[in-house]
Amino acid sequence: MSAIPIRSSSSVRCIVNGRPVALEVRPEALLLDVLRDRLQLKGARRSCDMQVCGACTVLVDGAPVSACTYLAVEVDGREVTTVEGLADGDRLHPLQEAFIDHGAVQCGFCTAGMLLTAKALLAEDPSPTPERVAEYLRGSLCRCTGYRKILDAILACATPKAAAR
Amino acid sequence: MLRPFALHRPATVAEASEILAQQGRDAALYAGGTELLLILKEGLLRVKSLVDIKRLPGLAGIRADNGHLLIGAAATHRAVEHAPEVHARCPLIARVARHVANVRVRSVGTVGGNLAFADPHSDLATAFLLFDATVRLAAQAGERELALGDFVVGPYETSRRDEEILTSVRLTPWPAGTVGAYVKYGLHERPTLGVAVALTVAGGAVRGARIAVGCVGPRPQRLAGAEARLGGWSLADVERRAGEVGAEAAAAVDAVDDLHGSAEYKRDMTRVFVRRALLVAAARSAGRESHERHPHTVVV
Amino acid sequence: MRVERDLDVAAPPERLWAALWDVPRMVACLPGCAEAREVEPQKRYEAHMSQRVGPISLSVPMQVTIADVVSPHSLALEAKGRDGSLGASVAMSVRLAVAPRDGGSRLRVEAEGKILGKLGALGHGVIQRRAEELIDEFGLRLKRAVEG
Numbered sequence: 001m002s003a004i005p006i007r008s009s010s011s012v013r014c015i016v017n018g019r020p021v022a023l024e025v026r027p028e029a030l031l032l033d034v035l036r037d038r039l040q041l042k043g044a045r046r047s048c049d050m051q052v053c054g055a056c057t058v059l060v061d062g063a064p065v066s067a068c069t070y071l072a073v074e075v076d077g078r079e080v081t082t083v084e085g086l087a088d089g090d091r092l093h094p095l096q097e098a099f100i101d102h103g104a105v106q107c108g109f110c111t112a113g114m115l116l117t118a119k120a121l122l123a124e125d126p127s128p129t130p131e132r133v134a135e136y137l138r139g140s141l142c143r144c145t146g147y148r149k150i151l152d153a154i155l156a157c158a159t160p161k162a163a164a165r
Numbered sequence: 166m167l168r169p170f171a172l173h174r175p176a177t178v179a180e181a182s183e184i185l186a187q188q189g190r191d192a193a194l195y196a197g198g199t200e201l202l203l204i205l206k207e208g209l210l211r212v213k214s215l216v217d218i219k220r221l222p223g224l225a226g227i228r229a230d231n232g233h234l235l236i237g238a239a240a241t242h243r244a245v246e247h248a249p250e251v252h253a254r255c256p257l258i259a260r261v262a263r264h265v266a267n268v269r270v271r272s273v274g275t276v277g278g279n280l281a282f283a284d285p286h287s288d289l290a291t292a293f294l295l296f297d298a299t300v301r302l303a304a305q306a307g308e309r310e311l312a313l314g315d316f317v318v319g320p321y322e323t324s325r326r327d328e329e330i331l332t333s334v335r336l337t338p339w340p341a342g343t344v345g346a347y348v349k350y351g352l353h354e355r356p357t358l359g360v361a362v363a364l365t366v367a368g369g370a371v372r373g374a375r376i377a378v379g380c381v382g383p384r385p386q387r388l389a390g391a392e393a394r395l396g397g398w399s400l401a402d403v404e405r406r407a408g409e410v411g412a413e414a415a416a417a418v419d420a421v422d423d424l425h426g427s428a429e430y431k432r433d434m435t436r437v438f439v440r441r442a443l444l445v446a447a448a449r450s451a452g453r454e455s456h457e458r459h460p461h462t463v464v465v
Numbered sequence: 466m467r468v469e470r471d472l473d474v475a476a477p478p479e480r481l482w483a484a485l486w487d488v489p490r491m492v493a494c495l496p497g498c499a500e501a502r503e504v505e506p507q508k509r510y511e512a513h514m515s516q517r518v519g520p521i522s523l524s525v526p527m528q529v530t531i532a533d534v535v536s537p538h539s540l541a542l543e544a545k546g547r548d549g550s551l552g553a554s555v556a557m558s559v560r561l562a563v564a565p566r567d568g569g570s571r572l573r574v575e576a577e578g579k580i581l582g583k584l585g586a587l588g589h590g591v592i593q594r595r596a597e598e599l600i601d602e603f604g605l606r607l608k609r610a611v612e613g
Contacts, residue, residue, distance in 0.1 A: 005171040005214065027172035027215070030202075050203055051270055052354045063243070063272040069202045070273065073172065117268065139267020139354070193520065207583045209521045209551060283519065285590065320591040321519025383594055423590030 012076040016041070017085025025072045032056050032067035035082060043083035043112040054140035057113035058082050064120045083112035086119070094157050095119060102153035106144030114140055118154045126159040167205055173216045178224075178330055182304045184216050186328035192216055194330065196239050199266075199274035200282040218330060219275065227251060234258075234296075234336040238277020242266075242289075245276060254338040257345040257361070260465035261292040266354065277331045280313070283384070285320045286355035286425065291379030292347050294387050295361045296336035302329040310335070319383045342367050345375075346445040348438055350462045356380050357425040358434050360442040364395070364403070366450050371398045376410070376439060381431040382419035390417050391439065403447040411440035438462075466593050470574045472604040476611045478563045478570040482537040484611050485561060494606040496599060507531055514546065514555070516599075518591055523548050523584065525555050538563055553582035572607070574600055 009024040016039060025034055035041045035058065044067050047055035051066040058067045059081040060074070086093040095115050098104070105111050114137070121128060121136045128136070133154050134147075142150060173192075175181040185192055195201055195215035204210045218224060224239040227248040234254040236245060245251055245262035252259050265271055265279075265288050279289050280300065290313060298313040302325060313334070316323050325331060339345070345363035349356040358380045365373035374395035379385035391414040395403065415436035420428035441457065445464055448455035458464070474481050484490055492501040492512065501512035510529040515522065525546035533541040539562040547554045557578035564571050580592055 005173040007171040026169065028167035028169050030167065033166075049206065051199060051267070054267070054269065057269060060272075064269045065272050066199075066269040069199060069206070071172075071198060071202070120268070135264070136268055138264075139269065190522075204521065209583055211550065319594065321521070323519075383590065421590035421594055423593075 006073065010073060010076075012073055014075045014077065015079040017081060023072075027071065027073055029072040030068060031058070031065075031070045031072045031075060031080075034072040035067060035080075041082045041084050045109060045112065047109070048141075052139060052141070053110070054113040054117060055110055057116045057140070059116050059120055062120060062123060064117050081116065081119075083115055086115060093119075095122075095154070098153040098156045099150070102149045102156065104145060104149040104153040106142075110140065110142045110144075114142065114150055118157070121154070122157060127161045128155075128158055130155060167202070168208075168211060170205075170212055171214045173214055174220065175216060175218070176221075178218075178221055178303045178332060179305050181216050181218050181221065181330055182328050184214065185330070186305065188214055189327055194218055194278075194281070196275040196278045197241065197270075197273040198278075199270045200278060200284065224277075224332060225275075229254060230335065232338070234338060236276050236334045236336070238281075238331045238333055239275050240277075242271035242274050242276070242279075243268075246271065255296055255336050257347060257363070257465070258292055258296070258336065261288050261347050261361075264349070264463050264465055265289065276334060280316070280334065281323055281325060281331045283317050283319075283321050283323050284355065285383055285385075285423075286351075286357070286380045287385075288347070288349060288356060288359050288379070290317055291359045291377050291385040292361045293334060293336060294377040294379075294385055295345060295363050295375045296338070298337075299335045300331055301333045301335070302326075303332045304329045308332075314387070317384045339363060340365055340373070343373070344446055344449040346442050346449065347465045348442040348445065348462060349380075349465075350434065350438055350459070351380075351425065352461050353425065355425075358431060358438055359385075360435070360438045362439070362442040362446050364443075364446050364450055366400065369399055371395045371400075371403065376414060376442075378414060378418050378435055378439065380425070381435055382421055386419060388414045388417050388439075395443075400447050400451050403443055407440040407443040407447070408436075410443060411436040411438075414439040466578045466580070466596050468574070468576045468593075468596050468600050470600055470604060472572045472574065472608060473566060473569060474572060474608050474611050475569040478565050479537060481570045481572060481611050482563050484607065485540065485563070490610055494603050494610060496602050496606075507534060512544075516595065518584075518595060521551075521584065523551060523553060523555075525553075527555070532558075548584075551582065551584055553580055553584040555580050572604075574604070576600060 006027045012025050013022045044058050045055040047053045049068050051069045056068040057064050061078050117140050192214040193212045195217050196219040219239040224237045226237040242262045242265045299310050300316045301310050343365040347361045349359040351357035361377045363375040374392045376388045376391050391410050415432045418435045420432045422428045445455040492498050497515045499513050512527050515524045525548045527544045527546035529544045531542050541560045544557045560575040562573040
């Protein structure tokens with residue numbers, strides 16, 4: 001913390017998808033622009049640009065945020081996960097597999113945000129009820145699937161209640 | 166795209182207040198940014214500086230304080246949702262916090278930011294009114310505390326002075342035997358209507374009732390007339406006659422036309438949802454959970 | 466946005482009517498109005514309107530055109546302007562009618578307006594309430610000015 005205001009660029013060190021990154025960013029730079037234009041991570045998308053749709057969702061220290069309305073300087077010292085960080089090399093993340101298996105991807109525009117939101121949910125609650133999944137996905141909009149298949153895919157990755165105990 | 170600004174990260178409330186006093190309306194307080202960055206992006210607000218207060222010591226804390234619950238202004242909705250102190254003292258608030266906006270806004274948006282932005286379509290202020298909330302404002306010159314109802318003046322307007330910082334909200338937990346419910350309804354991102362009710366029941370009769378309605382008018386409102394009507398009723402009376410209280414609330418509520426609907430529509434929805442919220446609270450008071458569900462409605 | 470008000474003034478209709486054409490006096494009665502000037506008497510005027518809604522400030526140079534005058538009873542005006550930096554356009558139609566009433570006079574105000582642009586998205590409710598407050602304050606000040 002410093003009493004000197006950040007006026008031009010400041011140095012931001014963070015972990016993006018497991019790799020350390022150091023960048024100079026301006027105070028007004030939005031995380032979404034830094035990810036897409038500077039780090040070439042195009043998975044998070046600008047859509048509504050007002051935190052309503054979820055297409056720009058990324059995780060900051062595991063918590064979903066709207067990268068379109070989030071200052072890049074905030075990720076200093078933190079860990080950022082984008083959809084590009086989900087797969088382990090050629091091995092897809094179980095949520096990604098489940099989305100494919102359940103037909104939860106159509107045009108794909110919302111998919112990155114859906115996957116990351118689902119990841120955060122399962123980290124918080126490994127055995128969510130269908131109602132809890134629907135509740136958690138509020139504000140993650142999909143214009144193709146009607147949500148049913150997305151819900152099914154996420155529930156397929158949940159730990160069965162009995163096993164969770 | 167945002168226009169350039171300087172980002173201040175003061176170390177103390179006094180330092181933050183000093184920057185605000187020097188820069189006046191060229192500076193804006195910044196914590197979660199979920200409201201501020203939106204109006205900056207839209208160009209509705211132009212400032213030279215943001216004053217980041219979310220890291221100020223103690224500002225994000227949530228704690229019990231002399232029988233009250235003290236929520237730091239920089240506490241996020243998510244922190245409120247999970248805080249054991251909130252669950253222990255004002256459990257309804259934890260449940261309301263869990264349904265504010267969406268999970269991304271809850272991760273970064275703060276309680277203080279929500280109140281200070283004073284969007285009339287908000288959940289927290291309405292629910293806080295049931296706990297006789299007061300807010301604390303700090304400046305270099307000193308601090309003052311005022312009732313939430315006096316803090317929120319109208320849409321996007323509060324009685325905060327330019328150099329003041331909202332530092333905390335104090336809630337008074339309900340007396341024993343009180344159960345509450347919050348019911349919100351809406352088709353858009355922000356609620357069209359939010360109704361918070363609480364019933365204090367002793368010896369089978371209502372000894373105290375609290376009703377607050379938000380989103381319908383320029384600011385959230387407690388409805389004393391509708392509350393008084395419930396006095397002395399049995400739970401069976403509440404279940405049978407909740408509609409009368411809904412009608413009284415609808416007649417008393419200050420409603421305005423906006424993008425969510427006409428004043429007349431919102432008044433009528435007040436009638437409908439005050440009744441529904443009372444039925445949920447009465448059922449809970451009787452030890453049952455109401456499973457009544459309605460489209461586009463969240464019951465907490 | 467539509468606001469209608471009836472305002473009883475303890476002054477003869479002629480005095481009230483004259484006040485409506487008194488530019489400095491009208492400016493003083495309208496909160497947020499400044500720098501008004503007559504471009505063409507009883508036809509065209511210019512004024513600057515500033516309003517604040519919470520953190521948002523609106524600052525609009527307004528062109529006022531008198532559309533219709535039935536002297537000394539009523540006038541209709543159109544006012545238009547645009548806040549360039551906010552990208553907001555304001556358009557208003559106002560009808561003012563003066564009639565005798567109980568030894569004094571009554572002013573009827575009928576205002577209809579629109580705000581286009583991003584500010585409009587803040588919600589009709591905010592703007593409607595602000596317009597009502599503005600016209601009520603205008604009424605109070607006008608009453609004070611004319612009666613005093």
